[in-house]
Amino acid sequence: MELLRQAWAIARKDLRIERRSKEVVNAAFSFALVVLLLFSFTFDPTGDQVREMSGGLLWLVYSFAGVLVLTRSFAQETQNDCLDALVAAPVPGSAIFLGKALANTVFLLFLELATLPVFTIFYNVRWEAKMAWLLPVLVLGTWGFTVIGTVFSALTVSVRLRELMLPLLVFPITVPALMASVQLTTTLFTGEPIAGDLVWLQFLAGFDLIFTLLGVTLVETILVG
Amino acid sequence: MEENLKWLWYAFSVAWVIHLLYVVTLGRREAKLREELEALRSMVEDRGKK
Amino acid sequence: MKSQSDWIWAGVTAVMMVTALYLTFVWVPMERTMGVVQRIFYFHAPPFFVAAIAIVVSLVAGIRFLVTRDFRFDELAVASAELGLVFESMNLATGPFWARPVWGIWWTWDARLTSAFVLWLMFVGYLILRRAVDEPTQRAVLSAVLTVFQAVGAVIVYLANRLWRTQHPQPVIAGGQGSGLHPDMWLTFVFCTAAFMVLYLCLLRHTRRLERMRREIEGLRRTVHSL
Numbered sequence: 001m002e003l004l005r006q007a008w009a010i011a012r013k014d015l016r017i018e019r020r021s022k023e024v025v026n027a028a029f030s031f032a033l034v035v036l037l038l039f040s041f042t043f044d045p046t047g048d049q050v051r052e053m054s055g056g057l058l059w060l061v062y063s064f065a066g067v068l069v070l071t072r073s074f075a076q077e078t079q080n081d082c083l084d085a086l087v088a089a090p091v092p093g094s095a096i097f098l099g100k101a102l103a104n105t106v107f108l109l110f111l112e113l114a115t116l117p118v119f120t121i122f123y124n125v126r127w128e129a130k131m132a133w134l135l136p137v138l139v140l141g142t143w144g145f146t147v148i149g150t151v152f153s154a155l156t157v158s159v160r161l162r163e164l165m166l167p168l169l170v171f172p173i174t175v176p177a178l179m180a181s182v183q184l185t186t187t188l189f190t191g192e193p194i195a196g197d198l199v200w201l202q203f204l205a206g207f208d209l210i211f212t213l214l215g216v217t218l219v220e221t222i223l224v225g
Numbered sequence: 226m227e228e229n230l231k232w233l234w235y236a237f238s239v240a241w242v243i244h245l246l247y248v249v250t251l252g253r254r255e256a257k258l259r260e261e262l263e264a265l266r267s268m269v270e271d272r273g274k275k
Numbered sequence: 276m277k278s279q280s281d282w283i284w285a286g287v288t289a290v291m292m293v294t295a296l297y298l299t300f301v302w303v304p305m306e307r308t309m310g311v312v313q314r315i316f317y318f319h320a321p322p323f324f325v326a327a328i329a330i331v332v333s334l335v336a337g338i339r340f341l342v343t344r345d346f347r348f349d350e351l352a353v354a355s356a357e358l359g360l361v362f363e364s365m366n367l368a369t370g371p372f373w374a375r376p377v378w379g380i381w382w383t384w385d386a387r388l389t390s391a392f393v394l395w396l397m398f399v400g401y402l403i404l405r406r407a408v409d410e411p412t413q414r415a416v417l418s419a420v421l422t423v424f425q426a427v428g429a430v431i432v433y434l435a436n437r438l439w440r441t442q443h444p445q446p447v448i449a450g451g452q453g454s455g456l457h458p459d460m461w462l463t464f465v466f467c468t469a470a471f472m473v474l475y476l477c478l479l480r481h482t483r484r485l486e487r488m489r490r491e492i493e494g495l496r497r498t499v500h501s502l
Contacts, residue, residue, distance in 0.1 A: 151424070155417055160407040169400045169421065172393045173428035176435035183439070203438065207431060214427060218420050221341060225416050229312040229376050236315045236372035240322075240365045244474075247361050251481055258488040265495040272502040 003098070006091045010099025015106060017076070024069050025107055032065040032115045036122055050123050055186030058119055059178055062112055063145065067167045069107050070149035073100050074157040083157065083223075093220030101143075101150040101215070108142045131188050140204045141181030144211065145174050151215045154222045173211075180204040284477040288470075295463075295470040303463040312376050319369040321468040322362040323391065325475045329359030330394070333401075334426045337419030346490060349415035352422065353405060354482035358475055360398035367395055386436035393432045397425040411493060 018024060039057055043050065050057075077083035086096055119125065152170050156162045180200040187197050299317040306313035332355040340348035370388070371381040382388065401421055408414035456464070 148424070155420060158408075158413070159404065159417070165400075165404060165407055168396075168403065172396045172400065172432070173424055175393060176428075176431045179435050179439055199438065203435065210427065210431070211424075214424065218423065221416060222420055225413055229310055232312050232372045232376045233314055236319065236369040239368045239372065240318050243361065243365050243368060248478075251478070251485070254485055255481065255488075258485060258492065261492055262488055262495070265492060265499060268499050269495060269502070272499070 003092065003095050006095035007098035007102060010086075010091070010096055011102040011106075014073075014100060014103035018103075018107060024072055025110055028065040028068045028107075028111050029114055031068060032061050032111060033118060035061045035064050036115075036118065040122065051125075051190045052186065054119075054123055054125065054189040055182040055184070057123070058115075058185055059141070059182050061115060061119070062108070062142075063171070063174075063178065065111055065115075066108050066142075066145060066149065067170070069111070070104060070146065070153050070170070071156075071163055071166050073104050073150055073153040075153065075162060078157060087223050093223050094216040096223070097150060097154070097215055097219040100153075101147050101212075104146045104150055105139075105142055108146060109138060112138055112142065125189055126191075128191065130194065133194050134185065134188055137181060137184045137188070137201070137204075140201070140208055141177055141184075144177035144181075144204060144208045145170075147208065147211050147215050148174050148177075151211075151219060151222070154219060177204060177207050180207070281480070284480060288473050288477040291466075291470040291473050295467045298463045298466055302459075304457060304459055306460075309377050312373060315369055315373040317463055317467045318471075319366060319373060320464065321471040322365040322369075324468055325471045326359045326363035326366060326394065326398075328472070329355045329362060329475065330398075330422075330426060330429070333359065334422045337422040340415055341419050344412075346411070346415065347487075349418070350483050350486040350490065352415075352418060353402075354479055354486050356398055356401050356422075357482050358478055360395070360402060361478075362471070362475065363391065363395045363398060367391060386433060386440050389436050390429070390433040394429055397429060401425065411490065 039061070043053065043057075074083065077086060087093075120127065149166070149170050152166050156165045156169070159165055180203050183200050184194070184197050184204075187194055295317070299314050303314070303317070305311065333352045336348045336352035336355065340346070340352065370391075374383075375381055401418060404421055405414055405418055408417060
């Protein structure tokens with residue numbers, strides 16, 4: 001489809017910028033490690049107790065680091081009037097949105113997969129085969145977070161205190177996706193059967209669908225006014 | 226029973242304090258804006274006359 | 276200066292509020308298990324419903340602004356959102372004083388309370404966003420879009436919390452608050468809700484006026500600069 005092709009072009013642009021500069025993912029990854037460090041002081045990371053909280057900890061780390069990535073998504077376009085150029089281009093706003101959301105998801109997945117080994121070591125996670133389920137959970141959870149984050153990155157691009165506004169506005173709305181992701185991840189880490197939690201997976205998929213549609217519909221209004 | 230009565234009063238007071246504080250700030254904001262509006266209106270009039 | 280209709284609205288509101296007070300503290304029968312403290316219910320729950328209506332009004336006004344670009348809808352949207360924050364604050368602030376004597380805890384993260392807090396945070400986010408944008412059209416557009424996301428988000432947050440709590444059964448706390456109410460209590464509750472609604476409508480006139488004045492000032496400032 002034309003829309004997807006255009007979105008992919010935009011995504012490739014953002015991916016290429018990051019591949020060359022490696023700014024954001026490095027900074028976000030470092031920040032994720034710092035957050036892991038801070039958590040180690042708040043909780044005593046011994047044994048089973050931690051496994052109960054592991055899902056929550058992991059997604060908190062992802063959320064905080066992810067916000068850094070998302071803020072920059074549209075903010076980087078303000079230099080050299082790139083945003084105006086994008087908006088003026090014969091590409092629908094929805095393509096810009098989908099493209100950026102796609103690129104952001106790739107960045108965040110990268111970040112998440114890089115953080116996992118460190119998390120495994122710090123919190124003594126034992127990996128099993130069924131933890132392959134973690135991948136769809138990461139993808140669905142990240143997409144939900146990214147989609148909303150990208151919308152608000154566009155929304156706050158010309159707003160004062162952008163770095164504060166984005167998390168303030170995004171987190172209350174992404175709470176359900178976070179809850180679902182945490183629930184699913186904790187189940188996987190504690191070794192319980194995932195069958196009981198499939199409803200959360202469906203919930204997450206539904207959440208992603210609703211907010212993707214909402215984003216696609218409203219992004220033009222945000223960018224053009 | 227008396228013990229619980231105090232909670233009722235706390236809740237009641239809190240609700241009313243919030244409400245009253247809000248109404249007071251509303252009044253003050255309205256007064257301030259009215260003042261500014263008058264000032265600006267007269268400024269526009271003066272400049273228009275010039 | 277206060278116009279005549281202002282005084283009429285204030286009068287009606289006062290009458291309803293005084294009646295509500297009488298009903299709450301004198302007329303309504305005492306609740307069997309919780310005693311006198313249960314009366315908090317009559318000024319704890321109604322503000323929540325008013326706040327919910329306030330967000331719906333703000334949402335509809337925001338959408339109508341996006342469609343018509345008539346700034347009077349934007350004025351209504353922000354005026355209603357501000358009141359939503361005030362009423363939701365009343366709801367959240369009175370709750371713990373009821374919870375503490377009855378359940379021994381100030382707060383719990385059940386579906387209702389968590390959603391109430393999220394709703395409150397959304398109001399705060401909305402109002403802060405409005406302060407962070409200077410250009411009027413952009414401010415109105417972004418606020419309206421935000422409200423759409425927040426309204427959908429609020430509903431989903433509630434549903435998610437319901438799902439969470441059905442999976443992790445918690446001590447039944449607010450269970451059956453509205454169920455099994457004596458008809459006199461229902462009457463009091465409905466009347467109190469109506470009284471708070473009237474208060475909301477009365478205050479809405481003022482907040483809308485404020486926003487209208489603010490917009491006029493913005494416009495005049497620009498005119499003055501250009502002269």
